[in-house]
Amino acid sequence: MNLWGWILVACVLAYGWKLVGYLLPAAVLGNPRMSRIAGAMTIGLLASLTVVNATVTGQSIVLDARLGALVAAAVALFLRAPFLVVVIAGAAAAALLRLAGFP
Amino acid sequence: MGLEPAKENRQTVRLRDSPAVRVGVSISVATGLYGISFGALSVTSGLDFWQTMALSLLLFSGGSQFAFIGVVGGGGSGVAAMSAATLLGMRNGIYGMQLNALLRPRGWRRFASAQVTIDESAATSTGQTDPDEQRRGFWAAGIGIYVLWNVFTAVGALAGSGLGDPRQWGLDGAAVAAFLALLWPRLKGREPAAIAVVCAVATVLAVPWVPPGVPILVAAVVAAVIGAVSHGRSNEGLEPDVDPYPESNETFRGGTA
Numbered sequence: 001m002n003l004w005g006w007i008l009v010a011c012v013l014a015y016g017w018k019l020v021g022y023l024l025p026a027a028v029l030g031n032p033r034m035s036r037i038a039g040a041m042t043i044g045l046l047a048s049l050t051v052v053n054a055t056v057t058g059q060s061i062v063l064d065a066r067l068g069a070l071v072a073a074a075v076a077l078f079l080r081a082p083f084l085v086v087v088i089a090g091a092a093a094a095a096l097l098r099l100a101g102f103p
Numbered sequence: 104m105g106l107e108p109a110k111e112n113r114q115t116v117r118l119r120d121s122p123a124v125r126v127g128v129s130i131s132v133a134t135g136l137y138g139i140s141f142g143a144l145s146v147t148s149g150l151d152f153w154q155t156m157a158l159s160l161l162l163f164s165g166g167s168q169f170a171f172i173g174v175v176g177g178g179g180s181g182v183a184a185m186s187a188a189t190l191l192g193m194r195n196g197i198y199g200m201q202l203n204a205l206l207r208p209r210g211w212r213r214f215a216s217a218q219v220t221i222d223e224s225a226a227t228s229t230g231q232t233d234p235d236e237q238r239r240g241f242w243a244a245g246i247g248i249y250v251l252w253n254v255f256t257a258v259g260a261l262a263g264s265g266l267g268d269p270r271q272w273g274l275d276g277a278a279v280a281a282f283l284a285l286l287w288p289r290l291k292g293r294e295p296a297a298i299a300v301v302c303a304v305a306t307v308l309a310v311p312w313v314p315p316g317v318p319i320l321v322a323a324v325v326a327a328v329i330g331a332v333s334h335g336r337s338n339e340g341l342e343p344d345v346d347p348y349p350e351s352n353e354t355f356r357g358g359t360a
Contacts, residue, residue: 006181007154010171010188011161017192018217021199022208029200032337037330038194039340043295044302044326045191046166046286048319049173051303054279056310056318058178069276073283082133083284083344087140090280095273 065097123236126347127227127243133345134165134223135251137281141168142259144278147269148176152260159256163249164221165344166285167191170319173278179316187316190323194341198225205229206238219245222343230348244347288342294335302326 001009021029028034054070055061072093076086118124138159145155150172158168167188174184199220202208205228208216219242228241266272290296302322309318 001181003150003175003181004154006185007157007171010167010185011157013185013189014162014164014167014192014195015218017189017196018199018220019214021196021220022203022213022217024200026200026204029196033331035197035337035341036333036335036339037327038197039338040298040326040330040333041190041323042166042194042340043286043289043298044322044329045170045187045319046282046289047299047302048306048322049170049187050279050282050286051306052177052319053173053275053282055307056177058315059311061307061310065273066276066279069273069279070283073280077284077287083137084140086284087137087277087280091273091277093273094276095271098271098273
């Protein structure tokens with residue numbers, strides 16, 4: 001299946017999750033274990049995506065300007081900057097490090 | 104002053120006076136704006152304009168959308184991108200259940216409610232105590248974010264497609280920052296931080312052995328197992344990226360707002 005196909009499958013399943021909460025009896029999703037699994041997966045996936053985007057190229061770990069973006073974003077978040085400012089800080093750090101000759 | 108407001112203005116005045124609507128509008132602006140970064144990163148990850156818009160119009164869940172383009176941008180397959188986005192979407196089912204119990208939408212409203220059920224609309228609604236305010240907060244945040252998120256996704260996608268080499272502009276660094284910013288507000292307490300560290304380590308260990316994109320799914324499985332056996336807060340990880348009630352979470356916990 002091409003990329004369009006997977007995008008549409010993702011859209012249908014995302015709506016499916018949302019709708020299931022409204023249509024299924026509360027007991028199915030209402031137990032604390034389901035909430036913990038959903039919450040833990042959210043944290044785990046976002047942590048994983050952060051690491052992959054910061055350090056992975058293909059199938060190897062590569063340390064480059066993206067690591068500077070990670071540090072800059074962490075500092076911005078620590079200073080309670082809004083989301084967009086954090087993203088711009090990350091981009092600026094990576095761009096400046098590349099200008100300075102980092103890979 | 105002194106004039107009776109015209110009849111058609113009453114609704115507007117009342118909505119403006121609603122604390123939940125005010126919160127909903129401000130969260131809509133804050134969240135909608137970062138649709139720019141999603142749009143720009145999506146087109147530089149290899150999706151075209153309409154694929155990017157399809158994610159914002161139809162999938163409409165920030166974390167899942169960033170996950171999809173993050174996997175594709177890292178060379179992962181479509182099925183890996185779809186899987187990561189879908190696993191991240193599970194929490195919306197939990198929000199749907201909570202909101203269904205709270206707002207009891209009926210008929211077509213139930214299907215419309217589902218589409219705008221995301222971190223921020225759920226948090227805006229559940230942060231109110233009055234049932235009418237809960238309803239107004241949900242719709243104000245849900246519809247407001249839906250509209251602005253899509254408008255700013257389009258702006259970002261159009262701007263991003265004219266950028267040339269994304270690395271030169273540090274857009275790969277922008278993606279790193281976006282994921283950390285999505286993760287950050289969920290790291291309240293020791294257990295969420297431990298889950299994040301364990302999953303990050305699992306990812307790094309899996310990278311050399313499996314195709315691109317799959318390490319993220321390995322981390323999801325590890326997280327699900329931890330969640331299934333843990334006895335922590337049952338709402339950990341279920342927080343919005345932009346907190347609609349920042350004061351009440353820091354200084355006035357237990358207040359009535």
